[in-house]
Amino acid sequence: MAIPFITCTGSACIFDKTPDWFTLIFEIVVIAIALILLIWFSEKDSKVFYKYFFILLGVLLFDFFTHPMWNSYRLGSWAYIYRDVSWILSINLANLILISTKIAESIFKNKTDAIKFIYSVLFMIPFVWLSEWLLITMGVRSYSPEIQVIMPNLFLFKVPIGALYYIPAYTALLIGFAKYWELYLENKPLVPVRKPDWKVSLPISLIVVFLFEIMVEPMVQNVGLPKWSYIYRDISFLLSGLWVLVIWLSINIIDRKLFYFDLVRKFIAYMILAGLIMLPVESFLIRAGIRVYGPSATANFSGFMIPYFNVPSEIAFAIPFYLALVIATIKYWHILYENRKVAK
């Protein structure tokens, strides 16, 4: 017996899904590369399948809440998992992350994890650029009107020059998420710190949240805040500062009160605490007319609202997705710092 389902008939679901031969070859190549990489790396790294799973999970989380910013059409109806979020493109990005991290690890074998991280992000720039060029050429990739407005009219291999900011910003988050879980998977002897340094987690939180806020800025407008608080377009340091404060406080409270938790339990605790604070705050800001979601984002809203909070379900789901990437990246860098400090 088929479970009754609600058919999506909005513009977010009805788009050209018909692939051409070139796109089909691209899809087969992406899947083949994933398989080859996993088989190849599994000879040296027995946990590569788990690591790849967390890379892919991070990419999917990112794709789920940022997909209104770009369009991914003509990949075939089988290639989509939600709206125009495609598992094939997620695998493609996961492949690139795995390749760049492995290259950085092999070239900079004797360098610190921080150096390897930075080079992984740098290697991602040409890889993603090439991938975007290919997608644009195939007619798969296009950008939302909100993105096109803010991008300068400069292109390099058909890719807007603004990608020079976007690519390192989001790949840093995706690699940060994957690296956090790698710490857990690899069973490295990381010194458990009794009272982590809050003075260090604050600037890390500030950098990560602001980098990300600038990236997702086209999706949502922050209006009605004091003029002097706007630092770039409609990004207000009052609002972004509030997110920094919520995330930073949540991390510090959990680190101090639940210091005996392992990485997994701590991560869940950060998410729950920060999410419980952010959901009502976001609800208040939407109802007060301060947070106004753009047409590309609202076109994807299903109409389901979270009872009591009156927040679209897509926003309610986006909050933990956003937190998962941001918190994992902050904590990864925090753990690296603490361990380096203790070892000195």
Place this chain on the structure above:
Amino acid sequence: MRVGFAFLKIIIGIIVVLIIGTIFSNGYIDGFLAFVAASIICTGGVGLVFWIPVVYISGSLALRLFYFIKREPYPESVQKTQPKTPSGPANAVVTEYILKARKSGMIDKDIKTLLLRSGWSEEEIVNSFKPVSL
């Protein structure tokens, strides 16, 4: 480890439920997701009482099947046979670190120095060494 394994069960369970649900929804994952969302949101979250056990049990069964095919003992059944340590929750994480550090070739003296620098008290460190004393 147990929480980590429970987390893995949930992740696997989500994937299993998604696959089965999509098959029952004539291949429309969008439709199945909308159905799940509606069953949770329209009931003010009460629907989770149904979905959480379903996901957990599905993940558990899938993992049991995986270990059965691999002909390896199911991790939780192995854990139950291990003796419980007198270590309290406050130093379990330190004890785990001691084991990992020893495995990586560090000597106890260096481990203790690092733990002291990390803010643990002498008493906490001594207690944490007890369950794994050589």
